[in-house]
Amino acid sequence: EAQVTQNPRYLITVTGKKLTVTCSQNMNHEYMSWYRQDPGLGLRQIYYSMNVEVTDKGDVPEGYKVSRKEKRNFPLILESPSPNQTSLYFCASSLSHPWSDSGELFFGEGSRLTVL
Amino acid sequence: AQKVTQAQTEISVVEKEDVTLDCVYETRDTTYYLFWYKQPPSGELVFLIRRNSFDEQNEISGRYSWNFQKSTSSFNFTITASQVVDSAVYFCALSEAPTNDYKLSFGAGTTVTVRA
Numbered sequence: 001e002a003q004v005t006q007n008p009r010y011l012i013t014v015t016g017k018k019l020t021v022t023c024s025q026n027m028n029h030e031y032m033s034w035y036r037q038d039p040g041l042g043l044r045q046i047y048y049s050m051n052v053e054v055t056d057k058g059d060v061p062e063g064y065k066v067s068r069k070e071k072r073n074f075p076l077i078l079e080s081p082s083p084n085q086t087s088l089y090f091c092a093s094s095l096s097h098p099w100s101d102s103g104e105l106f107f108g109e110g111s112r113l114t115v116l
Numbered sequence: 117a118q119k120v121t122q123a124q125t126e127i128s129v130v131e132k133e134d135v136t137l138d139c140v141y142e143t144r145d146t147t148y149y150l151f152w153y154k155q156p157p158s159g160e161l162v163f164l165i166r167r168n169s170f171d172e173q174n175e176i177s178g179r180y181s182w183n184f185q186k187s188t189s190s191f192n193f194t195i196t197a198s199q200v201v202d203s204a205v206y207f208c209a210l211s212e213a214p215t216n217d218y219k220l221s222f223g224a225g226t227t228v229t230v231r232a
Contacts, residue, residue, distance in 0.1 A: 033220070042122075042207055043161075043222040058219055090161065105153075105220075107161035 002027045006091050006108035013081055014116050021076045021111050023091030031094045032074040033058070033105070034066065036087040043090065049074055050097060081115040088112050119143065120210050120223035128229045129198055137193045137226045139208030145169075150184065150191045151209040155225070161207075167191065198230045 004025045013019055025032065033048035035058075045058030049068040063085055065077040074093075078085060091108040121140045129135050141150065152164040165175060167184055175182045179196045195202050208223045 035222075040125075040224055042120075042224040043209075045219055045221070048219070059221065088159075092161075104163045104166065105161075106163075110159050 002106070004091055004093050004106050004108040006089070006111045008111060009109065010112050012114045012116065015082055016080050019078050019081060019113075021078075021089055021091075021113070023074045023076065023108060024072050025074075025093040025106070026072065027093065027095070027106065028071065029093035029095050029106070030071070031097050032068065033092045034064070034074070034076045035090045035092065036060065036085075037090060037110075038087050046076065046089075078113075081113075083115045086113060086115050119212075119221040120208050122206075122208055122223035122226050124226045125224070126227045126229070128231065130231050131199060132197050133230075135195045135198050135202075135228060135230075137195075137206050137208075137228070139191045139193065139223060141189050141191065141208070141210045143189075143210060143212050145212045149211040151211070151220070152182065152191075152193050153207045153209065153222075155205040155207065156201075157203065164193075164206075195228070198228075200230050200232055203228060203230045 007022045030051045034046040035043040037043045044060045046060055046064050047058055047066040049055045052068050052071050055066050055068055068074055089111045092105040094105045119142050123138055127135055148169045150167045154162045154164055172184050181194045183192045205225045205227050207225045209220050211220045
């Protein structure tokens with residue numbers, strides 16, 4: 001089954017404790033992206049990647065890191081989480097960038113992160 | 117500044133009523149893409165439509181229709197004869213020219229509640 005898988009789905013952590021949210025897709029997609037969803041703000045793009053070893057900042061990259069060493073994986077790293085990073089995080093992928101003929105984004109189920 | 121504005125935070129209708137969701141966007145580019153996504157109560161995000169800036173034809177897909185008007189920078193979404201299953205948060209999104217690195221900006225979302 002074609003899907004985008006995020007782990008963990010739920011996480012409660014404490015300020016400063018490094019964590020990684022994994023994202024994996026099995027559709028051989030080139031484009032991958034991370035968003036955070038906060039009430040009243042919709043989804044805001046954190047980082048995106050056009051292909052392996054190519055990553056770019058979205059609108060809210062501060063406090064986050066990403067890597068794209070393999071096509072299927074795009075982990076989101078919070079080196080030193082803070083309470084303002086408490087949010088619902090979505091990973092998404094598409095065959096190519098949003099402008100291509102196949103620009104439909106496929107989203108993971110979301111990861112709810114709480115930083116105390 | 118918010119590039120995509122969804123002024124309606126919540127809309128509540130009775131089943132079989134029509135409901136229109138407003139989306140106003142802001143861009144200086146002449147070439148851009150607009151999207152609508154649906155987020156049902158289960159939380160996943162589902163792609164509904166993508167429209168490029170050169171195609172102002174209205175689109176209809178079953179009970180869903182979209183009205184794109186460049187003159188007013190709007191891309192409104194109408195659900196005809198609403199059903200309970202249409203209850204969800206709906207997001208409008210904008211992707212500007214490649215010079216903006218394929219970023220995708222979402223509006224804050226409109227929560228639609230359809231009552232039986």
